[in-house]
Amino acid sequence: MTDTTTPTPPPVLVMIDRVTLDDPPLAPGETGWRVVPADEPQIDVADLGLTRGDGIFEGLGVVGGAVQALEPHLRRLARSAAMLDLPALDLDVIRSACLEGARRHGSDAPLLQKLVVTRGIEGGDGRPTAWVRTEVLPDHDAERRDGIAVVTLDRGYRHDVAETSPWLLQGAKTLSYAVNKAVLREAARRGADDVVFVSSDGYALEGPSASLVLRLGDAFVTPRTDQGILPGTTQAALFEILTELGHAVSEELVPIGQLSSADALWLVSSGRQIAPITTLDGAAVPVDAALTAQLVEALEARRR
């Protein structure tokens, strides 16, 4: 079969120079960021983001040239920065760098942006390192349509650990995601595609890179974010859509047992947007294909 598809456009990399409000103000005409070659090394081996996973990130979807949920992502980035005692960020420069990345890439295909802020060079001048990299999003159509097999794995912490032990940074979106990748390898060993973290005291929490949404009768529920989990930007957009459709939505404590009695389960995130869970720990989960297709379409149609 001849491959008639066009080649994937290369990533676009925007390094952000004015990352924090402590930096000197921009001179007239300065942007605070610069577009650099994405295929050349840009990072020092002594960067604390690299040597200590000491930094924060966001993953943003771009559809039809529009960065989705940009303001909620920027707010969450600022929240993570505060949890890590990073300096206050210049969100205006960061916003403008994200918009420039999407504009420069110019592809019609759905894109993914990774926005990163690290604590900067160890022993350096204390200035964070930051960039936004924009690339074509991998195709997730099959998972959205056919669903995903999910296993529950213990996060190891109690559900209230963010309140008792804030130094564990639960609920901050940090670069220290080795565990979030390790659980995916454990899921693969169990024949599954993805994971729902559960607390050591029996509550369902979130995926390693997605929010969990349950349908319980007519109500749509997501686990409460005071359990050291992320406020989901795509989950928030989904709840707006569901509300417009006339459904009840709420944030709750979700005991693990409630998962097996749910009328449907989804994982929602900025890249894949929404995928129905078809099996949980090997047991079949009801799937509402028509509703899922409707939600996929509504999430993709967002222009902000």
Added chain:
Amino acid sequence: MTDTTTPTPPPVLVMIDRVTLDDPPLAPGETGWRVVPADEPQIDVADLGLTRGDGIFEGLGVVGGAVQALEPHLRRLARSAAMLDLPALDLDVIRSACLEGARRHGSDAPLLQKLVVTRGIEGGDGRPTAWVRTEVLPDHDAERRDGIAVVTLDRGYRHDVAETSPWLLQGAKTLSYAVNKAVLREAARRGADDVVFVSSDGYALEGPSASLVLRLGDAFVTPRTDQGILPGTTQAALFEILTELGHAVSEELVPIGQLSSADALWLVSSGRQIAPITTLDGAAVPVDAALTAQLVEALEARRR
């Protein structure tokens, strides 16, 4: 006052090209590593070590040109690699890169080497990125002599979590160390210099970058490593020294309460080597200055 000290020699950076045994074997004359400028960016922004803290590291001391405990560090690196499902490492090339870094630096001052292996570029060829960076060790004389104030902080996990939930990677020395840095900021807020992690079920574990050693009467004790903590290379060397001096040493479960009845406490690590704990959560801890000085000297005198 005129500064008559010589300027600090710059770091030496050795990038390691043949990181795993899966790579093509070395041709005659090839080393598998190359010395590169330490002040130029070497790392791609899409490296998983950076975007996910998905990698491992070791910190090695160099005294009088000799890399201390090189073989134990290499063994521990291989152990961390296995825990993260990384390919089997070519320890011969990695060893040789470490030795070259120490040789090239050539300074008489004590040095610190940071040896890093990441999972490589996301969406790339699956080959890890690796390097060893050698620099002059910051001066820790005051902490060795005058001691450090330490607070206990909850690690959030039970002491047996490495056995029940291996996907949490407790006991692997990963790049996902944002929490290990956050606890130091929490310690500073409490007026302290360093931290001893305790398990959620009441056992003393380790520091964020050091092993804990207790003196209980005539016995020297360190917490057992089956609690998801690192086997300390400097702690192992210290126990060899203590054994030669005729002291009893052992690995135990250490209930938190035992800390306050200890006859002395130390944190030991490759950089600072050994520092006596003078206060724990604000309460004075007995210090044996003469023994500590003897142990500092013995640890520094190691030539392997």
